[in-house]
Amino acid sequence: MMDTAVQLRRPDETGVPDPFQYMHPLMVKNYGAWAWHDRPRPGVLYHVAKSGDEIWTVRAGTQRQMDVFTIRKLCDIADRFAEGHVRFTTRSNIEFMVSAFEKVQPLVDALQSAGFPVGGTGNSVSMISHTQGWLHCDIPGTDASGVVKSLMDMMYHEFITEEMPNRVRITTSCCQINCGGQGDISINVQYTKPPKINHDLVSKVCERPAVVARCPVAAIRPAMVDGKPSLEVDEQKCVCCGACYPPCPPMQINGADSTKIAIWVGGKHSNARSKPTFHKLVVANLPNNPPRWPEVEEVVRTILYVYKNHGRDFERLGEWIERIGWPRFFDLTGFAFTKHHLDTWTGSRKTMNMSAHVHF
């Protein structure tokens, strides 16, 4: 490398790859011309095209962060028991498409015996969408992979069956930026202390005006500390969101004990029935407790099974709460309703009950 002149290769800016080269031939043939579908069993979809062609899909859960050996094992199964064509869902499940019903059971068996749960369809708890965490992120409060593994173990039965009132979409995020997004249940880091500032480093590492501009509550201002240009935080104003930390790593927002986990419910992207909604706070201040986060697991289990027992068919978790009311939700789950559940951000009055409609 040192001795020879480096030959740099210009990138070929190919952009989004054309999927037709990888797609199952029946999907190419019937592209845009499907008629209806059914679910013969959990984890299996059956689609019928207008041409009369049929295709079966077997869906299996993965760990998302996959080693090449796992991917090759999935490829071996796809070559031996399916037809060599797969796709992934947005929630990191893998789907194998086959052209004959007879191939479904051997494929299901092969996946299960290799340790891949078959499910995630219909009214199941699908794989949790998650973020990077301690494995790879530069600002994480927790490790999404570990939280997800622990929770999916707990909810395994709900992945391989379709026993919930409607689909359940769970997300986790390792900081309050919330890359994991909205979910029926969301498990998100919630910081509880203002950033701890290393004043020796701020002027070397941070573009101070940009950091000041990031703060949603204008709590950061430039300051001279011990003769050095730095930043200071008005801790009365600070909402501990961590927005200053990515542009200024010396403003450490994480602490082994102060980084907590909050659980939110009722987020929904689909337009089915009700309009899309944001998730709402249920419990905060749960400990960030690796390797299996038992306190988080307990709260999620409680919410999930109260919903399972009380929700009506096709009600998403937020729609179920909408029907029974928040007082009953807090009663049924046994969680506390506190002043912190009252929104204080812009537009918060619109989240209040501006009526005499009361649940008793």
Add this chain to the structure above:
Amino acid sequence: MSHDDISHDHRDQDRPQQDTGGHHPTPMLDQLEEGPWPSFVTGLKRLRDAEGQQYAPMMNDLLGQLEHSYNERLGFWKGGTVSVFGYGGGVIPRFSEVAAQFPASKEFHTLRVQPPAGLHYDTDVLRKLCDIWERHGSGLIAFHGQSGDIMFQGCSTDNVQKAFDELNEIGFDLGGAGPALRTSMSCVGHARCEMSCYDEVRAHRSVINEFLDEMHRPALPYKFKFKFSGCGNDCVNAVHRADFAVIGTWRDDMKVNQDGVKAYVAKAGRKYTIDHVIAMCPTRALSLNDDDTLDVDNKSCVRCMHCINVMNKALSPGDDRGAAILMGGKRALKVGDLMGTLMIPFIKLDTDEDYENLVALARRILEFFADNALEHERVGETMDRIGLPSFLEAVGIDPDPNMVNHPRTSCYVRTDDFTEEAEKYFERKARESGLDVAAE
């Protein structure tokens, strides 16, 4: 490469905490190998234990650092600058803050790589991706990140260019990072779904491949995301995750196969059908007739998809299909969550010209964003900052009652040009209904 030999040397000097096999003990992570769900820890260990592979020492130290994080409950990666020749973005640099203890994984960068539209693969290409990553990276790949990227996680600085060159040779390109156009996602759609209202692959590839310069050479005020869902079920979560969400819908009447409806009622029961289909219609557009056929008030229907989802053998979207465009979705930073807001009630997506119109609309919004957003401001925040009327005027979109839940309730507005604005509205309505306004 000598790089790995050097890492071995460092490791042998620096680390006291190793078992007889030279592995870092991982008592915390080991507990994540229990339970029925596939374990990422078991996968990491397979890579650590892969004899003779260049990445094995790196993955041993990676496991060591991760165990260290589990013990300390803190992360130990920092960013930096790593790129490939010709591009400014697409690589997420990670340098270890505890490299003295875990030197072989001191550089652990991620390559974000754009997936095929609809996330389709065959085993041949997956194996090629694995082989490339085994030669140059860690052997750890995530399918997929939240923006849709294939994330090739764990690469030394020296190997980033080599890995990219090989990925690029087989038709894969880097995705977005930083203040740039980001990698996009589209649902399975036309490929296998009867709900699909437009050609998602075509829309996705037409839009993103037109603006690759904005992805590869970050120069926007902040990130910008497109997402493509074929119907209101929004399987790629476009409404809240995308600055520009393309969500399939239709304009004409939904299609009803009354025999299919009767068959559904016969099977599910009349009460069940009424409670779970008819009564769950958000706009009371459905009624079950006495003979168990369905009465649809299509003018009241908002295309929410519920009844079609439940009775998909009997009901389907109409024939006059296209998409609704919502803009400005994002998560908390900085002004709080914003849900995408309906900007274009319907754009036809059928002919070449229709798809060119979609790309032209995308260009207008991107150019507006590049020219007007403040640093680190998402387009939804710009829309709020300047007010929707100014945004609409700037990007050439006419106001439409579909944009609102209800008209304004605040009287703090200056309305001296209300009459002129009303005339524009009537002219538009006349134009839309095919009248020749100029002739009047």
